[in-house]
Amino acid sequence: MAAPESGDGNNGAARMVTLISSDNTRFEVEAAAASLSQTLQLTILDGGGGGGDGIPLPNVDSATLSKVLEYCIKHAPAAANGGAPNATAVDRAELERFDNEFVNIDQSVLYSLIMAAHNLEIEGLQSLVAKKVADMIKGKSPMEIRRTLGFPDPTPEEQAEMNAHMLEYGWAYE
Amino acid sequence: MASSRCCRCRCEQTSTGWATLPRDILVIVFLKLGPREIMRGAEFACKHWRRAALYEPELWRNVEMPKVGKWCRGWRAMVRAAVERGAGQCVSFSGPCDNLSLLHLVECAPSLRSLDLFDFVASKHVLTEVIMRFDLLEDLEISPEYDCSYQSTKLFLPVCQACPQLKRLVLADQELNYDDTVQIHDNERKLKVPVMPRLRYLELSYCEIIIPTVLVDILDICPRLNFLHVSSYLSFPHEIRHGLDEKIRIKCPEMTDLTLPGDGLTDDSDEGAEDYNRHCSVKDYCDTAVYLSKNCGWIDENEINSYRRALRSYFSIREQNFSHQLQLKFEKHLHYGLMYQ
Structure with missing residues (x-):
């Protein structure tokens, strides 16, 4: 062919x-x-x-x-x-x-x-x-991103880990 | 049956899909976001996203943080982490800097090609030491922090000496004056800068050019220049601008883009700048007249004397309005001018 x-x-x-x-x-x-x-x-x-x-x-x-x-x-x-x-x-x-x-x-x-x-x-x-x-x-915060894209709610463990990371990196709070 | 399977999988997708997006798709999304946005939000959205941010050097090849100023909390940690994540692959950096962050940059991003530093406050020595070590650097842009030290306004010479291989150079708030030149004959001074064989694009924005003729000299040291943009808080008077323009174009026919201080001056919307211009125009005119008469013979003695008279009367009327600093500057300029009489 x-x-x-x-x-x-x-x-x-x-x-x-x-x-x-x-x-x-x-x-x-x-x-x-x-x-x-x-x-x-x-x-x-x-x-x-x-x-x-x-x-x-x-x-x-x-x-x-x-x-x-x-x-x-x-x-x-x-x-x-x-x-x-x-x-x-x-x-x-x-x-x-x-x-x-x-x-x-x-x-x-x-x-x-x-x-x-x-x-x-x-x-x-x-x-x-x-x-x-x-x-x-x-321009959205991590939680706003999760809501926008319909992530499942974070487990308390996950939430704690993310908070710790954000505290570690001072830039995440402006 | 087929449709029910499809429905189930779509439900799964909407609930967890984005959080477990395949790494290579996530990288494409992150590349569209840019380093600053990743670091401010996305990387903290979930574990999977964070791992992508940390371990994909591709995301950090172009670290551009235009909105991360010194006022941002943790700017140094942020800049440092971004460059580190590039794992040596970073090719362009744009962001604030100080001595420490510059030294870190040269350690972590040795193959940088393009460097844009704003809010610059580092010492001249650290800067030259650092840029000398970027072998591939071809594009450099520096804007000193507002209210910076005098040495941050004298970067043209050291930068050219440290990086003669540059193709594009943009410097803001600089001063080019007698320190940057050497005397070769009685009335002739030349720039002390080495030849920049590859420089095609030179922009000196908001720079104070004490000797306008150095702009002609620049063509001797940059034979391949075809873009020269010079702007200044003090605009050159029309005839000086015109004379320079002509000389530059004769010397360098390939010059495609040329702007001199005062060219196309239309937006005086900034009141402060306008005020400053009004203050300085007489002084500026006198200075340039003195220098030019000495260097090029464009303006004759009588004319200089009339400018002097105008200036003196201007001073006596406006004295109380003049800032002390400005007056000191003027005296310095006049002193240099008189030295060549």
């Missing part, structure tokens, strides 16, 4: 691949978009994911995968231009607006997203979510 180029097929129609989430939902998506994932890129270059047999993703549930693909589809054209050197300012602003909107979600969804981005090696998405998380905890 001749390995087709990723992205545009020769006959005009874009090549499609199928991805299967952990809960067995099938997603059909352009190969160019799925190739934003370094993990999937190799499989797709080898001609995998086409036709009837999809690529199973046992670590990603359907809700998360649909969100991940939303990101990939939006970013695929810019990525195809090699980091978009000839993208217009309007395009860039539009992507930025999309990104801001995209991560404006609950922390539990952010968590699933960053784990999926990590598993699938989608660098841009990982960086985007990491930035959002960093912004959420910036």
Whole structure:
């Protein structure tokens, strides 16, 4: 089988691949978009994911995968231009607006997203979510961070240990 | 069945997920936070996060603590710990310093390339000793603490002597005067600075330049300079600025960016500075006129004498308003000027 180029097929129609989430939902998506994932890129270059047999993703549930693909589809054209050197300012602003909107979600969804981005090696998405998380905890005290990200309540032992550390480091109180 | 499994795992994720985030993802989040934020909050959030903060040298390669001033409690311990955690990998540091923290820095971060010291109060000797030992240093920025000692305003010469390999140098609140020059002929003085073969970017902000022509000399010692920005509380009068600009551009056609004291002076919103400018402009004008006439012959004797007269009358009217210190300074300047008559 001749390995087709990723992205545009020769006959005009874009090549499609199928991805299967952990809960067995099938997603059909352009190969160019799925190739934003370094993990999937190799499989797709080898001609995998086409036709009837999809690529199973046992670590990603359907809700998360649909969100991940939303990101990939939006970013695929810019990525195809090699980091978009000839993208217009309007395009860039539009992507930025999309990104801001995209991560404006609950922390539990952010968590699933960053784990999926990590598993699938989608660098841009990982960086985007990491930035959002960093912004959420910036300027907050340790207890505020725990509450923001929904950490379980610390055991008294844990609490005592953290207090001791903070006392040891005078800078923690300002 | 599939969906119930999914639901269970999501519940687990939301309750404990962030606290046990895989170390390499946590590192990415921490890198976006920066050292100061990690140390002020995140590293105390849980055990796992703390271990990442302590044992990932990658997080401490660029220790930038712009908001950690001397007024922060425990600033020294904080700066010290940050640099130590870098385990020798730290390549850039930006933060406050004193003698002790500088010595510690050179021990723990020998491969530093970029160093930005603000609230600088260290001794000149410690500074030169320390920067001399950073073999890879190419970018240095120093702003002395407000109200610093006189020796902290005389760093240009020692810094250049200690680090001739620099590519970028930014110094604030410095004074360049007769101490920094040597006499070569009767009326000619040259900077004592060694050649800085790689220096491309030089910024002297809020510096007092007693002899404006040293700015032309700087091109002799920095042959590759293409950015020179000099600002001062006292702006050079227009004709002096113009003459200097022309000389510098003739001498160095590659100069892409040149700003001299008084260029583009628009934001006098700072009332204090404006007041100071008003106080000093006559004095400044006279000084520069005297020096220039001696060094370059740009202004003739008659003109100097008229500036002198203007200055004297200005003094007698405003005497009570002049600070004692300023007057001493003026007398010193005039003395130097008269020496060359």
